Amino acid sequence: MYAQYVARRFGMMLLVVVLAVSINFLLPRLMPGDPVEAQLNQLLATGGGGGDISAMVDAYRARFGLDQPLLAQYFSYWRSVFSLDLGVSLAAYPERVSHAILAGLPWTLGLLGFATLVSFVLGTWLGGLLGWPRTPRIARAFGSGLILFSSVPYFLIGMVLLYLFAIVFRWFPAGGGMPFGQSAGFNWQTLTAIAWHGTLPAASIILAEIGAWALGMRGMMVSVLGEDYITLAEAKGLKPRRIFRWYGLRNALLPQLTKLAMTLGHIVSGAILVEVIFSYPGIGFRLYQAIQANDYFVIQGIVLLLSVSIAIAMFILDLAYPLIDPRITTGRE
């Protein structure tokens, strides 16, 4: 039964990926004009680029076989996707798009993965406590204060933190992922440098997100506490701590986990502005630069990565969900 369920979910993920790749293939071809040529002409007009533009156009046409029938192009597009060949950057020719993505991805996954998980754990715990009638009043007041932050956009928090702690007090660096000129190696110095540079961006995301997680969790907790199984748990004479943890929190957690998977799926695009504010060398910053520079293939490659990572995150959630919620085991009953 579980195998069948997994197969069905896997099929679903493949379908999403196929759709994403196909749309990614079709969109530029449906658009009027040739975006590459337009871009190259613009570069030419502004005197940028510097290289041999007609050679670039030829290389581009040869690579993608734009003179071939659409179906043949489609298949060769799939081949290039499989070999992670997403074309070349127009703004930073001849840097490959795949290289640009791979260079930015670890930074984004590290920063956002860390910040998202921390805010999820803290916010969920806080929300659970806020929804629990036995929570002391002081903790409640403190928690409600933190929730206020969720009404402030994270880039505003980021700007305030940047101003205070990087510019006024100079405790943290104002941008970048590593000190200039320092080469990355797997050693203590590198790790502390990364943590040092990541503190302010991570803090602004965490501060902004905790409140949202806590709000959602508090609502769920309040509604779960109204369930009959909570009443029976109390009637059974169970300890409040156990009722909170295993009868309340454990049930209220389920929708939060769905939300977590979605958030992790959107991780790459989740905090573009934070990366921009702190000039953090992640995918989001790359995407921002690409949009500014009309760097068509980089945008396309990153968008493809976004869709695929969301599909994969949803698949992983589907796999994990039956373990968390026993009612979901086989789908239909």
Place this chain on the structure above:
Amino acid sequence: MTVLDIRNLTVEYRTPRGPFHAVRNVSFSLEAGERFGLVGESGSGKSTTILALMRMLRGGMITGGELLLNGRDLAAVPDARYRTIRFAEMSLVPQGAMSSLNPVLKIGRQIGDIFADHRVRHTPEARRRIIGDLLARVGLAPEVQDRFPHELSGGMKQRVCIAMAIALKPSLILADEPTSALDVMVQKQVLATLGRVQRELGAAIVLIGHDMALMAHFVGRLGVMYRGELVETGPVREIFTNPQHPYTRMLIDSLPSFDRLASFRTAKRSPVLQRGRV
């Protein structure tokens, strides 16, 4: 020995339109092993009476009267200690059997939690065996402890709730319309099971219900509630033959005549109704 003695219980709910007396001056008592039925229309204060006993009133409070459980004045028990009385001395079989089990924990775990939080220690093997025995006593396979609630039917869930209610061998079981969420056929079977385990345990039981015919088969004495007051109490047979309150008369008259006859006749024969032999 008197297990439960309720004297002049009055319960008030705070509502936006001022205090509301859901239970007024209710008094009744149960001897060890006795079966007492509480009937009355919905909203007449039956559940409130039970919740007051369990000290689980939401938005309400006891404003008068005395509650004595096994001779002890419950008002003197502080909130923090009340937890240890629940299910150890008086247990509850809930009304909403379908939704009263935690969907994410296995049945065995939900029964085991009762032991764990009432300081009953077992080795893991003994715990498994004891839970299996409990389930067998209510007519379920011991392996049900490895199931999740959604894998059980409504009747099975209510049996699990009954197994929980006898886990700590309480002297009083409070059953609030324990079968109202079930099919008619299943209702009778589950009620029979409840009656059997209650007799085996020797616990007294307060059974709440609105089906007079079903009640008459089950209990020895009946109390009729009407708008927060206990308007009539007495042995089932007396109430059926000579109802005092107009509302009781209406309840009996509304039964199909076949039921009325059958109830009355079974009432004569049923051994549990002969007091002192329970």
